[in-house]
Structure formats: C-alpha cells, structure tokens
Amino acid sequence: MMMDDQIKKPRAYWHPVALSKSLKRAKPLRIMLGGMAYALFRTTAGGIGCVKDICPHRFARFSEGKVVGGEVQCPYHGCKFNAQGRCTEIPVHNGEVPNRFVKNLAAREQDGLIYVTDDKDSAGEPHQLKWDDQPYVRRIIENKVGTSLVNVAENVLDPTHTLFVHKGLMRGLTDKTSRVTIDVNGNQERIDIKFSGEDVQNGIVSRLLEGKRSYSTGSFELPGIVEIEYWANGKMKLANTLMFSKIDENTTRGFAVLTAPRQFGLGFVKAAVFIPLLKHIIKQDRVMMDMSHENWEANGRPNRAMSPTDFVRPNIEAIMSGITPPAAINPVRIVYEL
Known part of the structure; x- marks a missing residue:
C-alpha cells in the first residue's frame, strides 16, 4: 500500500x-x-x-x-x-x-x-478547459486543504461520501436511491469514470439547478487535474475542472473552475445560487479532510484500510507514482445504490 x-x-x-x-x-x-x-x-x-x-x-x-x-x-x-x-x-x-x-x-x-x-x-501547454459550443458562464473558486493531493483528488471523485458528508445537499435528501452503473478505465497518465443511471442526484443542488441528466463523467490526470462533467441530450450541463498543486506534502491548493450554459442570462442567476452552495460543500470536505489528516498524524500514520468501494484511490496512487493504474489493465464496472 x-x-x-x-x-x-x-x-x-x-x-x-x-x-x-x-x-x-x-x-x-x-x-x-x-x-x-x-x-x-x-x-x-x-x-x-x-x-x-x-x-x-x-x-x-x-x-x-x-x-x-x-x-x-x-x-x-x-x-x-x-x-x-x-x-x-x-x-x-x-x-x-x-x-x-x-x-x-x-x-x-x-x-x-x-x-x-x-x-x-x-x-507543453497548460490544461485546456473543456466545453462545447454553447455560450457559457464561468466562475473560479480557490481553496486550500491540509492534506495530500491524493486525498483531495480521491475525495472529489468518490461518490459514496456524499451520502454522509453532504447529506441532503448532493445526495441522501430522501430515502430514494438510484441504481448507478460506474465504468472505470484509463491509461498510464489518466483514469476515466462514467456514471450512468442517475437522472437526478437526490440532493438540493441537483433538484434546484440541474434537472435531468443523461450521464456524468469524472477523470483524473497528471499533475493533479480532476474533471467532472454533466451531460443531457448531447449537451454539457456543467463542467467542473479542479486543478490541484502541492503547497507541500501535507497541504494542497485547489482551483475549481465551473462552466455552465449561459441560457440567455439564466446561467448568471444559477451561478449566483450555485456558487455559495458549492463553497459550503467545499468547506464540508475541507473540514472532514483536515480532521482526518490530523487524526492520521496523531495516531502514528497507520496504514489505510481499503474498502471494496475504494475504486478511485488505487488508480490515483498508481498514476502519481508513475505506475500503470489498475483500471488501464482491467477496466471495471460497478453498480451502486446511491
């Protein structure tokens, strides 16, 4: 490990x-x-x-x-x-x-x-932000977390913690769940994840601002870029590009670049509502990750116990270490109730 x-x-x-x-x-x-x-x-x-x-x-x-x-x-x-x-x-x-x-x-x-x-x-060139041909609204949020880049990237792509850390906001608003199919594959420098079967996340954010979706995707690539995209009817509904850099081994700087359709001005209204909600979600993650890292340090840096639901971390660790990620060798399909 x-x-x-x-x-x-x-x-x-x-x-x-x-x-x-x-x-x-x-x-x-x-x-x-x-x-x-x-x-x-x-x-x-x-x-x-x-x-x-x-x-x-x-x-x-x-x-x-x-x-x-x-x-x-x-x-x-x-x-x-x-x-x-x-x-x-x-x-x-x-x-x-x-x-x-x-x-x-x-x-x-x-x-x-x-x-x-x-x-x-x-x-070469810095990372190019992805978007289709729609007029767009773009906002950037800066954040700092007291833990490693691997921990932060894993947190962003891990769907299961949203049921607890962000209960009601992202998922878990009611007892209703969706049967989500998760496909994971990759190459030497990147993993790609596709989430299908969740038309609307069971949380306040999706219900207020998103509507129905066809599917969503997530990815991680060097040197520390996470991209999350939401698609519906062949068009991008939201792109969240998170770019991380190491302040030091135990502190990570992040920039969340959010891009959404302008929708004849409605996108600006949605951004005014969404950005404060997203800042609150980021704060929830930061508090949890800071606490977890401090507790790991205080207890002598024990080895992590891996769970059957930890499909993200082994791939990120491999890419960061210059090793071919497991999903590039054996793509996997997982089904969760989220």
Whole structure:
C-alpha cells in the first residue's frame, strides 16, 4: 500500500498557483509550490516573472518588496532582479553588477489562472478547459486543504461520501436511491469514470439547478487535474475542472473552475445560487479532510484500510507514482445504490 504521493514525472507540467486577479501591478505575490516559496510579479512586457522568494544578498522576501520597471525589488537593500532571476541593479553601486542569480520558473496566464513550470519546453501547454459550443458562464473558486493531493483528488471523485458528508445537499435528501452503473478505465497518465443511471442526484443542488441528466463523467490526470462533467441530450450541463498543486506534502491548493450554459442570462442567476452552495460543500470536505489528516498524524500514520468501494484511490496512487493504474489493465464496472 502506497503511503504518500510523490510524483515521478515523465515530463514537466504547468502547475496552477494563483488567480490572475490576485497579482497586482506594483506588488509581488508570495506563493508556495512543493514546499518552496516563490514570488510572482508582472513585467513591463505583459508577462509574469516567478523567482524564489528569497534575495540571495541577506535573504529578505522579495514578496515584501515592490515591482519597479517590471522587475522585483528587494525591500532590504533595494537590489532588483528580472524574470530570468538575474540581478540587474544594486543601489548606490556605480560599477558593473556582478553575476548574481536567483532560481526562476517559467510563468504564464490562462483562463484566469497563473501557472508555473520548471521546464516550459517539456511541459507543453497548460490544461485546456473543456466545453462545447454553447455560450457559457464561468466562475473560479480557490481553496486550500491540509492534506495530500491524493486525498483531495480521491475525495472529489468518490461518490459514496456524499451520502454522509453532504447529506441532503448532493445526495441522501430522501430515502430514494438510484441504481448507478460506474465504468472505470484509463491509461498510464489518466483514469476515466462514467456514471450512468442517475437522472437526478437526490440532493438540493441537483433538484434546484440541474434537472435531468443523461450521464456524468469524472477523470483524473497528471499533475493533479480532476474533471467532472454533466451531460443531457448531447449537451454539457456543467463542467467542473479542479486543478490541484502541492503547497507541500501535507497541504494542497485547489482551483475549481465551473462552466455552465449561459441560457440567455439564466446561467448568471444559477451561478449566483450555485456558487455559495458549492463553497459550503467545499468547506464540508475541507473540514472532514483536515480532521482526518490530523487524526492520521496523531495516531502514528497507520496504514489505510481499503474498502471494496475504494475504486478511485488505487488508480490515483498508481498514476502519481508513475505506475500503470489498475483500471488501464482491467477496466471495471460497478453498480451502486446511491
């Protein structure tokens, strides 16, 4: 049984680290990725710089400084560094600037998010959000959870916990259940799940906002992307793309990107109702996962007891470890009463 979620990456990836609107023109933004601190800043060319959030001179945080001429300036002695991590100016020094560098990452904006990578050539393009040809409404929710990326991704794709953690909101509003067929398959870097037979989830959210559906799908892929789609009559009714990155081994940052049909303006009304409900659901998950992780730590990190209903976790663990997931070798079909 694998106890952690170390990524053995076959290539580099773009990692989402901040909302575009969080990064201002004149002020750097401190972010954490993989246990390391970085400072984001906007350049004069319209791009984004990302350097380690530590000045090599006396180790002050760049993020406590400011942006001057598209470069980040240390708040201690005023040294300036560009997006390539090179020192370009040392105040009151009139001679040649010595070769002084700080580690930098490539950074870019897309779909309202800022992504970084340590190898942009290998990383290719950031994840492309899926949607069909309908006019759409889109909203993004940022969240942080005190547990591993594997635990968070499993939580999103696991249908059984919704009967308890989200009772009444997502499922379990009444005693009525649906016979749901779950098909799971995948490949080296991805698993795909299809849920059929649940026309409407027995919860307030679906009853108020969704209506009948044909089927829904879920997927997980590297470096930490979960996609959930709801379909009806050949059209997408909702797409929820959740992109996760490791703040450290025990803390995960997530961005939920929700896309829904505009429906001549009705979509904006639905979004105004749905977003507060979703934030409450996310909070319920966060409280449960934080508590579970703290309890796991407090009890000496025991091995997890696997349940017959745990069809998601072994596949996510395998993908994160660079191993072919079980569902890619032996696709499975499960039937649950949900």
